[in-house]
Amino acid sequence: MKLFYCLLLFVTPAVFAQKNIQGKVTDHKGNALPGANVFLKGTYDGGTTDANGIFAFQTSESDTATLAASYVGFEVFEKKINLKEGIPAMTIKLEELANELNTVVITAGAFEASDEKRMAMLKPLDIVTTAGAAADITGAMQFLPGAQRVGEQEGLFVRGGSGQETKIVIDGMIVQNPFFSSLPDVQSRGRFNPFMFKGTSFSTGGYSAQYGQALSSVLLLNTTDKISNNGLGISLNLANAGLNYDYASKNQSVSAVVYYGNLRPLFKLVKQNVEWIHAPEFKGSSLTYRWKPTKNGVLKVYGMYSDSHLSMDSKDPFSDSGKMRLVLKNNNAFTTSTYTDSWADGRWTINSGLSYSRNKDNMTYDGANFDRFDERTQARIVLTRLLTGNNTVLFGAEAHAINIGNGVNGTLYRLKDRYAAAFVESEIYITRALAGRVGIRSEYSSVISRANVAPRLSFAYKTGRYSQISLAAGQFYQNPDYRYLYLNKSLKYERADHLILNYQIIKNQRTFRVETFYKNYAQLVREFTGQKYDADPYRFPWGTTTNGGDGYARGFDFFWRDQKSIKNLDYWVTYSFVDSKRLFQQFEQSATPTFISNHNISLITKKWFEKAKTNLSATYAFTSGRPYYNPNNEEFLKDRTPAVHNVSIQASKLQSIKGNLVIFYATVDNILNTRNVFTYRYTPDGKTRYAVGPQSYRSFFVGMQIMLSKKAKVEKDDF
Amino acid sequence: MKKLFTIALLFVFATGMAWAQNEKYTQAMGDGIKALNGIDRSQPDPKSLVDIANRFERIAAAEPKEWLPKYYAAYANVLLGFVAPTLNEKDQYLDKANALLKEAEGIAGKPNDELEVLKAYQSQIHLAADPMNRWQADGEKFQGFLQSAKSINAENPRIYYLEGSSLFFTPEEYGGGKKVAKPMLEKAQQKFSAFKPETSIHPDWGKMETEWMLSQTN
Numbered sequence: 001m002k003l004f005y006c007l008l009l010f011v012t013p014a015v016f017a018q019k020n021i022q023g024k025v026t027d028h029k030g031n032a033l034p035g036a037n038v039f040l041k042g043t044y045d046g047g048t049t050d051a052n053g054i055f056a057f058q059t060s061e062s063d064t065a066t067l068a069a070s071y072v073g074f075e076v077f078e079k080k081i082n083l084k085e086g087i088p089a090m091t092i093k094l095e096e097l098a099n100e101l102n103t104v105v106i107t108a109g110a111f112e113a114s115d116e117k118r119m120a121m122l123k124p125l126d127i128v129t130t131a132g133a134a135a136d137i138t139g140a141m142q143f144l145p146g147a148q149r150v151g152e153q154e155g156l157f158v159r160g161g162s163g164q165e166t167k168i169v170i171d172g173m174i175v176q177n178p179f180f181s182s183l184p185d186v187q188s189r190g191r192f193n194p195f196m197f198k199g200t201s202f203s204t205g206g207y208s209a210q211y212g213q214a215l216s217s218v219l220l221l222n223t224t225d226k227i228s229n230n231g232l233g234i235s236l237n238l239a240n241a242g243l244n245y246d247y248a249s250k251n252q253s254v255s256a257v258v259y260y261g262n263l264r265p266l267f268k269l270v271k272q273n274v275e276w277i278h279a280p281e282f283k284g285s286s287l288t289y290r291w292k293p294t295k296n297g298v299l300k301v302y303g304m305y306s307d308s309h310l311s312m313d314s315k316d317p318f319s320d321s322g323k324m325r326l327v328l329k330n331n332n333a334f335t336t337s338t339y340t341d342s343w344a345d346g347r348w349t350i351n352s353g354l355s356y357s358r359n360k361d362n363m364t365y366d367g368a369n370f371d372r373f374d375e376r377t378q379a380r381i382v383l384t385r386l387l388t389g390n391n392t393v394l395f396g397a398e399a400h401a402i403n404i405g406n407g408v409n410g411t412l413y414r415l416k417d418r419y420a421a422a423f424v425e426s427e428i429y430i431t432r433a434l435a436g437r438v439g440i441r442s443e444y445s446s447v448i449s450r451a452n453v454a455p456r457l458s459f460a461y462k463t464g465r466y467s468q469i470s471l472a473a474g475q476f477y478q479n480p481d482y483r484y485l486y487l488n489k490s491l492k493y494e495r496a497d498h499l500i501l502n503y504q505i506i507k508n509q510r511t512f513r514v515e516t517f518y519k520n521y522a523q524l525v526r527e528f529t530g531q532k533y534d535a536d537p538y539r540f541p542w543g544t545t546t547n548g549g550d551g552y553a554r555g556f557d558f559f560w561r562d563q564k565s566i567k568n569l570d571y572w573v574t575y576s577f578v579d580s581k582r583l584f585q586q587f588e589q590s591a592t593p594t595f596i597s598n599h600n601i602s603l604i605t606k607k608w609f610e611k612a613k614t615n616l617s618a619t620y621a622f623t624s625g626r627p628y629y630n631p632n633n634e635e636f637l638k639d640r641t642p643a644v645h646n647v648s649i650q651a652s653k654l655q656s657i658k659g660n661l662v663i664f665y666a667t668v669d670n671i672l673n674t675r676n677v678f679t680y681r682y683t684p685d686g687k688t689r690y691a692v693g694p695q696s697y698r699s700f701f702v703g704m705q706i707m708l709s710k711k712a713k714v715e716k717d718d719f
Numbered sequence: 720m721k722k723l724f725t726i727a728l729l730f731v732f733a734t735g736m737a738w739a740q741n742e743k744y745t746q747a748m749g750d751g752i753k754a755l756n757g758i759d760r761s762q763p764d765p766k767s768l769v770d771i772a773n774r775f776e777r778i779a780a781a782e783p784k785e786w787l788p789k790y791y792a793a794y795a796n797v798l799l800g801f802v803a804p805t806l807n808e809k810d811q812y813l814d815k816a817n818a819l820l821k822e823a824e825g826i827a828g829k830p831n832d833e834l835e836v837l838k839a840y841q842s843q844i845h846l847a848a849d850p851m852n853r854w855q856a857d858g859e860k861f862q863g864f865l866q867s868a869k870s871i872n873a874e875n876p877r878i879y880y881l882e883g884s885s886l887f888f889t890p891e892e893y894g895g896g897k898k899v900a901k902p903m904l905e906k907a908q909q910k911f912s913a914f915k916p917e918t919s920i921h922p923d924w925g926k927m928e929t930e931w932m933l934s935q936t937n
Contacts, residue, residue, distance in 0.1 A: 035766065037773035039780065044747050046777045048770040070776070072811045101807065123852050224855075250863070613892050656892040 019083055022056035023090035025049045025069055033071050033094060041066040041078070059083070073097055098390060104435045104462040106427070108472035108502040108515070109206035111144050111559075114199040121511050121561065127194045130604055131650035131667060132619035134701075137200065138168075138179075138190050141219060142621075143602040145515065145557035145574040146204030149623045150595045151644060151678040152692050154179040154188040157595055158204055159517055160553025160580035161216025164481060165496075168219045169211060171300070171338045173355040174400070176376040180282075181330045181361050184314040184538060185678075185692045186274060191306070191332070193257075196288075198224040204557075205498040205517060206472025209423040209439025209456045210382065210396065215478045215496040215521070225290065225298050235259075237703020238266040240282075251292040258285040270699040275313040277325065282308035297341035305333045315690050317683040318536055319366070322690075329362040349384040351396075371407035376400055393426040404482050408540050413486040417447040417479070425456070433462035445479055445493075452477045452493050467505035474498055480525045484545050492547045495522045509564040511572075516556035524549030524584035533586050533636070535629040535681065543586070551582030551590065571605040591637040592627050594679060597644075599624040613654040621646045628679045631686040644676045661707040666700065673698040744785070747778050748920040751791060760928065763802050771795045779819075786831070787920055789823035793837060794924075800844045809848045816841050833922045835868035836877045843885060861885065876910035880925040883907050887932050901936040904929055 025036040032053025039046025040059055047057035059065070061083050069077040074094040081087060096102050113122035126140065133139035138156055142149050148157040155163020168178040170192070180188040201220040211218045235242045240261030247254050264279040284306030291299045308330045316324035336355035342348060361372040382396030400419040405412060425439030439456040456474035463469055477493040484491060497520040504513040529543035561572035577599055583590040601622040608615050625640035633639055652665040670676070677691045751774045758767060772795035779788035796816035803809045820841065824834055839861050846857035861881075868878050883903035889895020907929045916923040 035769035035773075037776055039773075039777040042781050044743070044777055044781055046773070048773045068780070072815050099811075125851060250866075613890070654890075654892045656894065661893055 018058045018060055019062070019087065020056065020058055021067070021081075021087050022054070023092060024053045025055060025071065025092045025094060026053055027074070028093050028095060030093075033074070036069055036071040036074075036094070038067070038069045038092070041068045069094060073099060098432055101465060102462075103390070103429070103432045104460045104468050106435060106437050106458045106460045106470060106472075107468070107504060108458055108460070108470035108500045109204050109498070111146075111202040111204060112199070113201070121506075121513070121559070122200070124194070124197060124200065127200070129606055129615055129617055129650070129652065130619060131617040132604075132621060132646065132648035132669065134189070134667070134669070135194060136189050137192065137194050137197075137221070138219070140194075141200075141202050143574060143604060143619065144202055144204075145513070145559045145576050146217075146517075147202075147576065148578065148595065148597050148600055149621065149644070150597075150626075151187060151623075151676065151694055152185045153595070154182060154190075156202075156217060156219060158217035159519060159555065159576075160551075160578045160596060161496075161519075162593070162595055165214055165216035165478065166219060167211065167214035167217075168221065170221045170336060171223055171353060172210075172351060172380050172382065173336050173338070173353050173378055174213070174376070175334070176357040176374060176402075177332055177334070177359045180308065181328060181332075181359075181363075181372075183310075183312070183328070184316075184324075184326065186312075186695050191304075191334075192221070196223050197221045204500070204515065205519065206456070206458060206474055206500045207476075208437070209425045209441040209454070209474075210394070212421055212423075212441050212443055212454065212476070213419075213478050215476050215494060216519075223288075223300060223302065225300075232708045234706040234708065235703065236706075238269070238701055239263050239703075253288075253290045255288040256285070257287075259283065266701070270696050272696050273693055274695050275323075276311070277313060278309060278311035278327075280308060280310040282306060294341060296343070296346075297339065299337070299339045301335075301337040303333075303335040305331075307331045315681070315692070317681045317688070317690055322683075324366050325364075327364045331358075331360045333358045347386045349386070351380075351382040351384070353380045354378070368409050369407050370409070371405070371412075373405035374403065376402045390429050391427060393424070395422075395424045397422045406483070406486065415447060415482055415485055417445055419443065419445045419479075435460050439474075443477060447485055448479065448489060448491055448493070450492060452495075463503075464505070466507040467503070470500075470502045470504075472498065472500040472502075480545075480547075481541075483541055484525050484527070487542065488545045491525060491545060492523050494524050494547070496520065497522070509562070511559065511561040513559040514556065517554065519553040519580075521549070521551035521553070521582060521584075523547040524551060524582065526584055527586050529586060532631070533588070533629060535631075541585075549582065549584035549587075551580065551584060553578055553580035553596075555579055568608040568610065569605065570607075571603070573604075574600075574602050576600040587636070589636055594627050594629070594637065597623045597626045615652045617650045619646075619648050619650075621648075626679065629682070630680070630689075631682050639680075641677050641679055644678065645672070645674050646676065647671050647674075657706075663705045663707075664702075665704070666702045668698065668700045670694070670698045744778070744782055745918075745920060747774075748787065748791070751775050751778070752920060755791065755795065756924075758798075760931075763798055765799060765802050768795050768799050768802065772799065776819075779822075784826065786823040786826040786834075789819045789826065790833065790837065790922065793817075793819035793823065793841070794922075797837065797841050797844050800841070800848065806848055810845075813841060813845050813848070830867070830871050832868045832872035832875045832878075835864045835871065836875060836881065836922075839864035839868065839878075839881055843881060847888075874910060874914070876907050876914045876929075877922070877925045879903055879907035879910055880929045883929065884932060887936075897932075897936045900932065904933045904936065908933060 025033045027033060034049055034051045034053055036049040038055040040061060043061060045057055045059040047055045049055045064080055064082050067079050067081050069092045071094055074096050077092050077094055111121060113124050113126060127137055128135045130140050141147055141156055146159050150157050153163055156166040157163055158166055168175045179190055182188055199222040203218045205217060207218050230246055230248055233244045240259050242259030244257040260283045262281045267276060267279050286304035289301045311327040313323045313325050334357040336353060338353040340351045356377045358375040363370045378400040380398040382394055384392055384394040386392050398421050402417040404415040421441060421443040423439060423441040427437045429435045437458040441454045444451040454475040454477055458472040460468055460470035476496045480491045480494055500515060500517045502515040525545050525547060526549040527541050527543040527545050555578035557576035559574050563570045580596050581590045581592055603620045606617045623644040625643050627637040628639050628641055629637055630639045648669040649671060650667040652663055655662050675697060677693050679692045680689045681692060682689045751771060754771050772792050775788045775792035779792055782788055793816040796812045800809045800813035803812055820834060820838055842857045842860040846853045865878050865882060868875060883900045886895045886900035886903055887897060911926045911929060
C-alpha cells in the first residue's frame, strides 16, 4: 500500500513547484490585444489576456519551455523561456497577418462588384436593384464614375472613349456581340442576364496586360460556379415570358433557359417615339453545364442561341420622305467553355477557355440589302504561379480567328483576321502597404500584318488602415474599326496611353473614391473624302484613310457610397468630369466628339422595407449637353444639346405564395416625362433639323419572377 | 526477483503516467465543455467565449493527436462569429474556425459526421453575417455539408437541428418559417432522445436549442 502512495506521488505533477508567468500582449504599435491566448506549448498551462492585454498564469513546468501567444488575425509568437530562474513580466508584440484591411490592393481604374471580395464597392445584387438600369449590366455600369451616358447608342463610353473602345469579357473570353443588334438611334440591351455572374469588374482604364484590343476599358464578367436553387422558375413581364430550370447534383449542375419576347403589348401601353412596323419579337435559349471533376477544378460550358425580328421607320434626314424603313432579322449564337483548376496547394492555377460566336443580321434599309455577318473563334490559356509573400506571376496566350462580312448595297465586303496575343504579368508586394503590378502584352493581327508591344504598370500604397492611393499607367492598342479595313489594310493600330491616379477610403460601410486621369490618343484613323463633313452615323467610310489622328481626354471622377448612416438605406453619388478633343474620322480640325458629355452625375438610392419585404430604388441621372454637328455653324461641332435629366424609380417585392417565392417588380423610367434630346440631325440642305431622343419618354414596366419548389432538396424521407 | 519487481514497477509507473495524462486530458476537456455549456445562449459573453476557445486551443496544441480539442475550439469560434459586433471580426473568427476544422479533419483522418455538421454550422453563421450577399454561396455549402454528414451517420441529431434552425430563421417568403421548421425540429428531437455521445467529451450540443425552437413553433 505504501508503494502505491509512493507511485502516486511520482505520477502526480509536482504541485509544489508552481511558477508565475505574466506579461502583456500588444500589436506592433503597442495597443493592447485583449483575448489573446498565451500558453506554454505542449502543456495545458496558459491564460487569456484581459481588457488591458495583461495575462498571468501558473505553471508547474520547471525546465525550459516554449511560450506561445496567438490572436485571431495575427502571426503566432513563440519564444523559448527558462523556467529555472524567475520569469520577469514580459511584453509580447504580435505581427498582424496579411488580410484585406492591412494589405494594399491594386485598384486604380478598377471598379468591382463582388460577393467574395470585401473591398468591392458594389455587390452583384446592386445591378438588378438599381432603378434606371433596367436589370441590364451595362445599364448599371453607366451610373459608375468614369462612364458617360450616350442615350441613342449601346456600349460603354468610358472617359472620353467611344462605345467601340470598351470590350466585354466573360470568363476571360471576348464577347463579339454583347448587345442585341444595333438599331438607328435606339439603345440596344445587353444579351446577358445579370444573374449569370458572380462578379463584375468595370475598368475605367489602366487595366491588366491580360486583356487587349480596347482603347478605353474592359468590363470583366465572371460566371457563377454553382447554383443553389434546384427547380423550375417562371418569369413573366410586359415584354417576355421565360422558363428556367436548374438541377444540381454533388459535382455537376445544369441550368436551362428558354424565353419568348414580344414588345407589342408594351408598345401598346407606352407611347413610342419610334414608328414600329414590326415590334421587336425575339426568342432564345441557353444551356449551362458545370462540372467539378477534381477538388479545385471547374469546367463550365455555356451555350446560347437567340433570334429576333423587327421592323421600324426610322427618321432619316437624308431621304426625301424623311424616313427610312429598316427590317432586321438577327440570329446569334455564342458558346464558351472554360476550365479552371489549381494544384500544389494553390501555388499553380490554370484558367483556360475555348469559345465560338456567330452573328447574322439580315438587314434591309428601304429594300436595299445591308447584311452583316461575323464569327469569332478564340482560345485562351493563363497560368498563374503563387510565390512566397503573396507575390504572383502569370503568363498566358490567346488566339482568335475572326471573319466579318458586310453587305453594302449589294456589294459584299469581307474581312479575315487572325489575331494572337501573349502576356506576362507579375504582382509584387514590396511590403504589405506597397504593391506593384507590372505587365507586358504583345499582339499580332494578320489583317493589318502588324504586331505591337504594350507595357502596363500599376502601383498601390496604403496610406492608412482604410485608405490607399494607387497609380496606373499603360499603353493600349486596338485594331481600327473594321469598316476602314475593308478598303485599307495598311492601317496601323490605334493607340491610347493612360495615366490614372486614385485615392480611396473604405470604412464602416462608407466608401469615398476619387480618381483623376490623363489619356493620350495616337494613330487614330482619319478619313479624307474631299467633301463636306457628313454627319450620317450610318454612312460607309469610303474616303482615303491614314493613321494621322490624335487626341486626348482628361478629367476626374468622384464616388461616394454610404450604407451605414441610415438603417436599410443605401445611397451613392457619382460625378464624372471629362474634357476631350480629337482629330479623327472626317474631322478637319481637333474637336470634342459627339459622344462626349463633360459632366455626368448620378444619385442612386435604395431602401429596404423589412415589413413589406420591398426594395424601393430611385435614381437621378444628369448628363450635360453633347456636341452636335450643325452645318450652318461656321465653327465645327460647337453647338451643344440641352442637358439630359432622368428620374426613375423601381420597386421589387418578395412574397411567398403557396410556399413558392415570387418576386414582383415595377419600374417607371423618366417619371417627370422630361423631353430629353440626345442629338440633332440636319437635312442635307441644312434647313431642317430633327431631334433624336429616347425611344419613349415616361415609360413603365412590370413583371414577376416565380421560383417554384425552391426547397426541392427537402425530400419526403427527410421527415 | 528484484529485477522482476523493478520491471513491474516501471510498468506500473509508465501506465500510470499514461493514465494520468489521459485523465488530465479528459478532465481539461470536460471543464472546457462545462464552461461552454454554462454560456448563456441567448446572450453569449464574447469574453468568456474567447477564453474557452483559447483553452481548447491550448489543449489542442498539447494533444496533437486528438481532433476533439480542435473541434471545440472551432465550435467556440463559430459562436464568436455569431456574437462579434462587426462583419470584419465575425469573418476573422469564422475563418479561424474554418482553419481549425481543416486541422481537425487532418487529425481525424477519415470522414467524420460531427466535423461535417460543424462545417455546415460555420456556413450558416457565415451566411447570417451578411445574408443579402451570401445566401446563395453559403446556402449551397450548408446543404452540401449536411448531405455528407447524413451519408456518414444519418442518426446524428445535429444534422436535423441545423436543418430545422435554418428553416426556422428563413423568412416565410423564402419558403421557411416556424411552421415549416416544426416537423424537422421534431425529427431532431426524436434523434436527440436516441443519441448517446461516444464518450463524455464527444459533441453533444443542440438539444437545448432544438427544444427552445420547438417551444416557439406552437
